[in-house]
Amino acid sequence: MTITQAISNAARRANGRKRMIVLYWFTQMMVAALAALPLLGIAVPMLAHSGWAPELLKQFDVTFITEAMQARPGVGGAAFSAYPLIIFLTMTSGVFLAGGAVKLMVQDATVYSPREFWSGCGEYFWRFFRLMLYSLLLYAIANALAGSVKKVADKMWGDGLESAPMVMAGWVSNALLILLCGLVSTAMDYAKVRLVRDESRKSLRACLGSIWLVLRNPRVMGAWLILAVFWVLFTMLYQPVANNIPAVKMPLILVLALWQQLYILARVWLRFVSWGTAAELDPELRPAPLPPEEFVPVLSTGATEDYAI
Amino acid sequence: MRFLLLSLLTWSVALAGLSKHIASYDIQATLNHKTHTITGNETLTWVNDSPDTVSTLQFHLYMNAFRNTKSTFFTESGGQLRGDQFKGDEWGWIEVKKMRLASGADVTKAIRFIHPDDNNAEDRTVIEVALPQAVKPGETIQVAIDFETKMPMVFARTGFRKDFYLVGQWFPKIGVWETAGFRYSTQGAWNCHQFHANSEFFANFGRYDVQLTVPSEMVIGATGEQTKRVENVSNKTTTYGFHQEDVTDFAWTVQPNYIRVERMFEAAKETTAKEIAYEAKLGGVPEEDVRLSDVKMIVLMQPEHAEQIERTFHATRAALKHFGLWYGRYPYKTITVVDPPYGAGGAGGMEYPTFITAGTSWKLPPGSRGLEEVTVHEFGHQFWMQLVATNEFEESPMDEGLNTYSTTLIMDKVYGGIGQLPITLFGMNVWDWLHLPGISDLSLDRAAFLMSPADDDLLRKSWQYYDSQSYGVNSYMRMGVTLDTLERIVGHDTMARLMRTYHTRYRFRHPTARDFAKVASEVSGQNLDWFFNQFFFGNRLLDYRIGEVTSEQRRTPMGRFEKGGTFQITTRKDARKADDANDENKAFRKEYLGTVKIQRHGDAVAPVEIVIRFKDGSVEKRQWDGEYRWVKYTFVRSSEIESVDIDPAKKYRLDVSFANNSWVSKYQVEVSTHWSANVLFWLQNLMLILTSVA
Known part of the structure; x- marks a missing residue:
């Protein structure tokens, strides 16, 4: 199977699980909204009734940032110190959601249902979580x-x-x-696929095996490169349009927000295609385990029946 | 007769140029590139123009700041300045080999190190010499000094890297004798501070004649006009002569691969008759006083920055023009702009008379105005520090702050601010691509000021600020914002006159912050003591805020009322009934009791305007003196309050929060939604990146 065929098959798999992608996107957005609360908690009360709001909130205005820090040093400090925790939580939630997503992308015959998705999230969480910890070392x-x-x-x-x-x-x-980073990220995708497909709990073995697999088969990085190009293309499409939406009135602000979420949805889709590509290529790249030896009965002396072996 | 002759000599020396030549130097120096040393001898001619008899001389030996880790400079800075770190073992020092008076007396043995600021016995940046014969009022003394200077690895303004040299603070330099009444002095004494981490310099005006011998392959730039160039074929060196009058210092640079480009600033072409007429009218001076003169601009650029040469000239021209038009013509014939190489950034962004160092980076995007900013700012020091020679040790905001204010005006006028931050990804301009707005200098100054709005007094001795950040914020941005506020209080035209008057009155002199305050009150015709006492000489935080705004519909009054001599009781039930009837009656004219409470959160008291707008379009204006902590205004109107603005003209840039100066009844749903959508979007992107990596 060529890389483009693998990506194309993965895209088909992803397209066949649209509801799952939407669920993933929605859950991810909710977690992001939770993480956004500390920042919004500073900015919105300060400016919701201020005539200066439009000027001070222009993009990430440098004056507003220092003014907010000056006005609310305690709150600002707390918000910033909360961010390592928020990053950890968002990473963990990403690991959690990946369980359901990879499970459904790997299993060909499985019909999507929210129940299957959430059960996958729970089932593979700790395996993927250990994988994440190993990956941190690899990124370092x-x-x-x-x-x-x-x-x-x-x-x-x-x-x-x-x-x-x-x-x-x-x-x-x-x-x-x-x-x-792309290499490690790709290897982690293969490790997840391996853990799901093999129903294995050995995250470290999956991690090392996948690193070895990626190093032995550099062409899988071609898939990563193609998907990275797609991401760049999506971004190049998104940014100029976003730049030119004059988001001052509510309808246009909503258009911008919609456009932003479409972009996020596209990125989520790419993530699924990435897992799907790993699921497509994994069986081909990884030698299938030897079949178990067949049982050969030992015949007693004087037997008359023949056994074909 | 002798006295008369001496007096005449003194007079002629003192008034040889545009300034009083108190300290003039004739220097011959040779650079040894192998040992990074400069061997030199100087003849100092010092005029005692005070009524005091001076029995000692004090000199700065600035280069000893880099002698070891025990110097005051090193202990204060920890071996780093402005982000540049001292590394390796290339220390710097200066040794006075011999000191003789014109009379022939050798006073070398009379030299002793003194430490007037911190009593650090290890610091050797100031020496005192007891004279065998005191210098009487009006007398001139000549001192011949042989010295050797070892250049340090460059990290703090001066030094070398490979074959690049930026040579500043390199020769024994006399302090400033301050007689009683001069600046803040109450009695005659030397003003000769040690070299501190957060301090620059202070010196008298004089004439500098300097002969520099350097390896012939070196390209040279220096303070003043080049008068001589002689090649010494035998030892492959070249001797250059430089001459400049009416300056306070002399610095120079050499490097073999500088690209040296000269251009003329042709005053007649750079300015229009309309501009001259406008500035003359604004300043209340004859047009002749406003007209500029031609200046030779010399740029010494690194080859890898060659494409930025024209940008450098453009910024220099803009600075020459606007500083000249606003404050008085640049009186020198040359200005040299130096671009230090990679790894020598510590030498960049520095000012010396007629000689400045800028700094840029490879492939600086055109929209990033860092090069222009530093060029205009360092040029500005020709006016605020060199021509108006304030004491940078003791009142750094009077040069850095005034210059920040002036730089901001020019940058915002000519370039629209500093523009984009130079953030590139593999050469792509990310700022541009994300469509982020350009940053004006004014907002950048205020943003920096808000980092430390009242942690220190604005004016302090430079080494006495809490830390280097406080020194930086107070010396540059806080003073810039303070002057911007002053401009908004007195008005643009008055401020322009004020700055011009201050500059021209104190050109070639050594004024103080008090002198500036006096000029401000004089020119504006206002008593500005309240402003200067709080924001210049005091340390008050300005923060007005809207406390509470309510609009309540007036309801039928209840209780016992006298009407036509009899008492009637309106019960709660009657009142409710009447209110219900009124609510249903469309012709009924409703009345609202509007209440506005304004608070003064900071300790600064300043008169402020308050504007209250009602939903029916009517407007109320109030002037509050801000004396008490809060004020309450009530209004009975047929309409609710729509908005309240404190200081709607935004005069007080020093107010630490603009956000709480305004209140609008309508929830800013658009802004909140836009902001929330953006924050959510960026966090989602971050999450997706984290999901990809985990």
């Missing part, structure tokens, strides 16, 4: 590797008086970081 290694490129360049450049080579070294380092 990726970051260190990419950072070392910059350090080496810095050392080689020494007292050089031009910044261009260092800026370009930074680009190389960033590109390497993105590639390595």
